[in-house]
Amino acid sequence: MARFLIRRLAHSVPVVVxxxxxxxxxxxxxGDPLAELRSRPGVAPETIAxxxxxxxxxxxVPERYLGWVARAARGDLGTSVTGEPVxxxxxxxxxxxxxxxxxxxxxxxxxxxxxxxxxALRPRSVLDRAGTVLSMALVATPVFxxxxxxxxxxxxxxxxxxxxxxxxxxxxxxGIEGSWLAMAVDRAGHLVxxxxxxxxxxxxxxxxxxxxxxxxxLHATYVESARARGLPERRVVxxxxxxxxxxxxxxxxxxxxxxxxxxxxxxxVVFAWRGMGRLLLDAVNGSDVHVATGWLVVTASVVxxxxxxxxxxxxxxxxxxxxx
Amino acid sequence: MVLAGVCTAAQGSTRxxxxxxxxxxxxxxxxxxxxxxxxxxAEQEPxxxxxxxxxxxxxxxxxxxxxxxxxxMKARPDSGVDYVGLEREPKVISSQPQLIEWELRREAIWxxxxxVTVADVQHYFEQVMLKDPAQVSTENANGYVNxxxxxxxxxxxxxxxxxxxxxxxxEFGPAYGDYRSLWTDIPQARFMRAQRGGWDTGLDDTPGPxxxxxxxxxxxxxxxxxxxxxxxxxxxxKPTLDSIVFRFLPDTxxxxxxxRNNEVDMIYPQPQVDLVQEIRSLPGIRxxxxxxxxxxxxxxxxxxxxxxxxxxxxxIAWGVDRNEIVDRLLxxxxxxxxxxxxSVVLVGQxxxxxxxxxxxxxxxARARAALDSSGYVRGVxxxxxxxxxxxxxxxxxxxxxxxxAQQAELMRNQLSRVGIEVRIETVSARLFFGERLxxxxxxxxxxxxxxxxxxxxxxxxxxxxxxDSNYGGYSSPAFDRxxxxxxxxxxxxxxxxxxxxMDRALWEDLAVLPLYQKPTLLAVRDRFxxxxxxxxxxxxxxxxxVWGLRKKTS
Numbered sequence: 001m002a003r004f005l006i007r008r009l010a011h012s013v014p015v016v017v018x019x020x021x022x023x024x025x026x027x028x029x030x031g032d033p034l035a036e037l038r039s040r041p042g043v044a045p046e047t048i049a050x051x052x053x054x055x056x057x058x059x060x061v062p063e064r065y066l067g068w069v070a071r072a073a074r075g076d077l078g079t080s081v082t083g084e085p086v087x088x089x090x091x092x093x094x095x096x097x098x099x100x101x102x103x104x105x106x107x108x109x110x111x112x113x114x115x116x117x118x119x120a121l122r123p124r125s126v127l128d129r130a131g132t133v134l135s136m137a138l139v140a141t142p143v144f145x146x147x148x149x150x151x152x153x154x155x156x157x158x159x160x161x162x163x164x165x166x167x168x169x170x171x172x173x174x175g176i177e178g179s180w181l182a183m184a185v186d187r188a189g190h191l192v193x194x195x196x197x198x199x200x201x202x203x204x205x206x207x208x209x210x211x212x213x214x215x216x217x218l219h220a221t222y223v224e225s226a227r228a229r230g231l232p233e234r235r236v237v238x239x240x241x242x243x244x245x246x247x248x249x250x251x252x253x254x255x256x257x258x259x260x261x262x263x264x265x266x267x268x269v270v271f272a273w274r275g276m277g278r279l280l281l282d283a284v285n286g287s288d289v290h291v292a293t294g295w296l297v298v299t300a301s302v303v304x305x306x307x308x309x310x311x312x313x314x315x316x317x318x319x320x321x322x323x324x
Numbered sequence: 325m326v327l328a329g330v331c332t333a334a335q336g337s338t339r340x341x342x343x344x345x346x347x348x349x350x351x352x353x354x355x356x357x358x359x360x361x362x363x364x365x366a367e368q369e370p371x372x373x374x375x376x377x378x379x380x381x382x383x384x385x386x387x388x389x390x391x392x393x394x395x396x397m398k399a400r401p402d403s404g405v406d407y408v409g410l411e412r413e414p415k416v417i418s419s420q421p422q423l424i425e426w427e428l429r430r431e432a433i434w435x436x437x438x439x440v441t442v443a444d445v446q447h448y449f450e451q452v453m454l455k456d457p458a459q460v461s462t463e464n465a466n467g468y469v470n471x472x473x474x475x476x477x478x479x480x481x482x483x484x485x486x487x488x489x490x491x492x493x494x495e496f497g498p499a500y501g502d503y504r505s506l507w508t509d510i511p512q513a514r515f516m517r518a519q520r521g522g523w524d525t526g527l528d529d530t531p532g533p534x535x536x537x538x539x540x541x542x543x544x545x546x547x548x549x550x551x552x553x554x555x556x557x558x559x560x561x562k563p564t565l566d567s568i569v570f571r572f573l574p575d576t577x578x579x580x581x582x583x584r585n586n587e588v589d590m591i592y593p594q595p596q597v598d599l600v601q602e603i604r605s606l607p608g609i610r611x612x613x614x615x616x617x618x619x620x621x622x623x624x625x626x627x628x629x630x631x632x633x634x635x636x637x638x639x640i641a642w643g644v645d646r647n648e649i650v651d652r653l654l655x656x657x658x659x660x661x662x663x664x665x666x667s668v669v670l671v672g673q674x675x676x677x678x679x680x681x682x683x684x685x686x687x688x689a690r691a692r693a694a695l696d697s698s699g700y701v702r703g704v705x706x707x708x709x710x711x712x713x714x715x716x717x718x719x720x721x722x723x724x725x726x727x728x729a730q731q732a733e734l735m736r737n738q739l740s741r742v743g744i745e746v747r748i749e750t751v752s753a754r755l756f757f758g759e760r761l762x763x764x765x766x767x768x769x770x771x772x773x774x775x776x777x778x779x780x781x782x783x784x785x786x787x788x789x790x791x792d793s794n795y796g797g798y799s800s801p802a803f804d805r806x807x808x809x810x811x812x813x814x815x816x817x818x819x820x821x822x823x824x825x826m827d828r829a830l831w832e833d834l835a836v837l838p839l840y841q842k843p844t845l846l847a848v849r850d851r852f853x854x855x856x857x858x859x860x861x862x863x864x865x866x867x868x869x870v871w872g873l874r875k876k877t878s
Contacts, residue, residue: 030752030755031752031755031759032755032757032759035755035756035757035759037378037381037473038757038762043378043381043473043474044472044473044474044475045792046463046464046465046466046468047378047471047472047473048378049463049464050378050463050464050471051378051471052463053463081379082371082379083379083525083528092545092546093546096546151581154585155581155584155585158585158586164585164586164587167585167587168578168581168582168585168587169571169573169578169581169582169587169588170547170571170573170587171547172547173587174363174544174547174548174550174569174571175361175541175542175548175550175567175569269575270578271578272573272574272575272578272582274546274547274572278574282574
C-alpha cells in the first residue's frame with residue numbers, strides 16, 4: 001500500500017512543477033502588474049522603477065520562477081503585487097470555498113441516493129422518469145447559469161414574502177450584530193443559494209451513478225439468493241442491496257471532489273464569495289504571478305491529496321484494487 | 325502618467341444631472357432622521373489607508389479616507405474648490421519668490437481629542453520628500469526613501485516654515501500655479517510616527533484617529549469595511565448616520581441584484597444602457613447620471629508614417645461623426661450627453677471654451693478633399709492609397725469594455741465612408757496601458773484621460789514635449805510655451821486663459837480628438853437623502869456628512 005501511495009505521489013509532483021512554471025510564465029507574459037500604476041495621475045517614474053525592481057520585473061521569467069521555487073520550497077509563497085503574503089491569503093480564500101463545498105457535498109449525496117435508489121427500485125416509473133429528466137437537465141446546465149437562475153428565484157421569493165430571507169451576495173451581512181441565533185440565521189440565509197447550486201450540480205451526476213449501481217446490485221446473485229431464501233423485500237433491499245450499492249458512490253464522491261471545487265470557484269464568483277475563484281480571477285487580471293502560481297500549487301496539492309484519499313477509500317472497499 | 329489632478333466636470337451636477345429625484349449639489353440639504361446605516365457596494369477593496377503610496381493611490385482607498393483624514397481642500401462638482409480644512413483661501417504672501425500661507429481651521433481636531441496642527445502637515449510633507457543619499461540609484465536619482473505615488477507640487481517646495489500651531493508657509497521654486505491643490509488626505513502625524521511600518525506600510529491595516537465626519541471601526545478583509553459616525557467632528561453639518569458600510573462586490577451584475585434584494589443601498593457602477601434601464605425599473609431606488617472628469621478621445625501616433633501627415637488627421641477628424649457617437653451610445657440613457665471640444669478644460673468647468681469649430685460636425689466631403697489634396701488617390705476598393713501604401717490604420721482600445729467596442733465599430737464604419745480603412749485591435753487594459761501606449765505600439769488609440777480643476781499641470785504631463793505620458797509624441801512650441809507660463813501663473817483667471825491656449829494648440833495640430841465625457845451613474849435607496857455624486861474624482865463620498873435617513877412626513 002505504501003509503495004502504491006509513493007508511486008502515485010511520484011507521478012503528481014512533476015505535474016505540479018511543470019504546471020506551476022506554465023502558470024508563472026503565462027501570467028507573467030499576460031501583462032504588466034504596474035499598468036494601473038502607470039496610468040494613474042502624477043505617479044513619478046522613480047516610483048514605478050522602484051516597484052518594478054521590488055517585483056523583479058526586469059529579470060527574465062525563468063530566473064524569477066527559480067527564485068520563487070527556492071522560496072516556495074521553504075514554505076514561503078512570496079507576496080502579492082500589493083505586498084500581502086500569499087500563503088495566508090490563499091488559506092483564507094480556501095477556507096471560504098471549502099465551507100461552501102463541505103456543506104454541498106453531503107446535500108448532494110443525500111439527494112443523489114434518494115433519487116438514484118428510488119429510481120432503481122421502480123424503473124420506468126414516474127419517479128424514475130422525473131429523476132432522469134431532472135438529472136439530465138442539471139448535467140446539461142452550465143453551473144454559472146444555474147446559479148444565476150437560482151439567484152433570480154431567490155430574489156423573487158424575497159419579494160413575495162416582503163423581506164430578505166435568502167441573500168445573493170457574500171457569506172454574511174457585514175457589520176451585523178445581535179444574538180447568536182440572529183447571526184446563525186443570517187449565515188444560513190447566505191448559504192442557501194450557493195450551496196443549493198453546488199449540491200444540485202453534484203447530485204445530478206451522482207444520482208445517475210447511484211441508479212445504475214443499485215440496479216446492478218439488485219440483479220446480483222447474492223440478492224437473488226437472499227430473495228430465494230424468503231427474506232422480506234425490505235430487508236433484501238435495505239440491508240443486502242443498498243449497503244453494497246452505496247460503496248462505489250463513496251469513491252466517486254471522493255474522486256469528484258476536485259471537480260466540485262472547480263464548480264465552487266464559479267458559484268462563488270456569481271454569489272460574490274471571496275473564495276478561491278475570485279482570488280484566481282483577480283490574480284490573473286492583476287498579472288499577479290505569485291498569487292496565481294501559489295493558487296495553482298495549493299489547489300493542485302488539495303486535489304492530489306483528495307485523489308489519494310479516493311484511492312485509499314476505494315482500495316479499502318475493494319481489495320482487488322489494493323492488490324493490483 | 326495621466327492627466328493629473330482632481331477635476332470636475334460639473335456638468336454632472338446642476339446642469340446635466342438626469343435628475344430622478346436626487347438633489348443637485350447646490351440645492352438645500354433635506355432634513356434627516358437620526359441613525360441608520362448605509363451599505364455601499366464597492367467594486368474594489370482598499371489596499372490600506374495611505375492614499376499616496378504606489379498601491380494606495382486608488383479610488384477605493386480615497387472613498388474611505390475622504391471621510392477620515394485631514395483635507396485642506398476638496399473639489400466641488402462645479403470645479404470650484406472648498407477649503408474645508410482651512411480658515412480661508414491660502415494667502416499669497418509674495419509671488420517672487422512664490423510664498424503661500426495656509427491657516428488650518430482653528431477648531432479642527434482629531435478623534436483622540438488632539439488638535440490638527442502644522443506638525444501633521446509638516447510630517448506628511450517630510451515623508452513625501454524624504455531623501456537619503458544612500459538610496460540614490462539610476463532608477464531613483466533623487467534618493468527618495470518612501471514609496472510615494474505622486475510628489476507633484478510638493479517637490480516644488482523649497483522651504484516649509486511653521487508660523488504657529490495652525491499656520492504655515494511654503495516657498496516654491498520655481499513658482500507652482502496649482503498650489504491650491506496641496507495638503508489633502510493627511511493622516512495624523514503622531515499615529516504615523518508610532519507605526520512600525522512607517523509611510524510605506526504603517527497604515528496598511530488601520531488609519532489611526534480621524535479628522536473627518538466618520539471613524540474607522542473594522543475591516544473584514546475580502547468582505548467589508550465599516551465606518552461609524554465621529555461625534556467629535558468639528559465641521560458642519562454634523563453627520564447623522566450611525567455607519568457607512570463598504571461591501572466589496574467586484575461584479576456589476578451582483579451589485580444590481582444586491583441593490584434589488586436590499587443587501588446594499590448604494591451603487592456607483594460604470595453606466596451602460598441596459599444597466600441604466602434595469603436600475604430605472606427598480607422600485608424604491610433613485611439614480612442620477614453625471615458627466616465625469618474623464619473624457620474619451622483618440623490619440624494619434626504622430627510618429628506613424630501616415631498619421632504624421634496633418635491632412636490624414638484632418639480627414640479622420642472630419643470623418644469621425646462625434647455627434648453620432650454621442651447620440652447613439654450616450655443619449656439612450658442621458659439626454660444631456662454632449663460632445664466635448666476641449667481636451668484641457670472640460671464641459672461644465674469654469675473657463676470651458678469649445679474649440680475646433682470646423683470639426684464640430686462631420687464632413688465626409690471635406691475629409692476626402694483633404695486626402696485628395698495631399699496626393700492620395702482612391703483604390704479600387706474605395707480605400708485611399710498614396711505611393712502604393714493603403715490608408716489603413718489600427719485603432720487600438722481596451723478589451724472588455726462594451727462602450728468602447730461599440731464606438732470603435734461605429735468609427736470604423738464612419739471612416740470607411742471617407743475611404744480610410746480601420747482595423748480594430750482590442751487588448752487587455754494592462755497590456756494597453758502597460759506596453760502598447762508607453763511603447764508607442766499603436767496608430768490611433770482610444771482611451772480616456774482624467775481632467776481636473778487644476779488643468780494645466782494635468783495637460784502639461786500629457787502633451788508637453790518629451791513628457792512620459794505623451795504617447796503620441798506630440799511636440800509644439802505654442803503648447804509648451806502656454807504650459808510653461810500656465811504652470812507658474814498664480815491667478816486662476818489667467819491660468820484658464822493659458823489652459824485654453826494650450827487646447828487651441830492641440831486643435832491646430834490635431835494631436836488628439838476629444839469625443840465626450842464619460843457618464844457616471846449613482847443609484848441610491850430612496851430611504852436615504854442628500855446622497856449626491858461629485859463627478860470629479862472626489863466621487864459620491866465627497867460630502868458624506870450630510871447623508872441621512874429620510875425623515876418620515878407625518
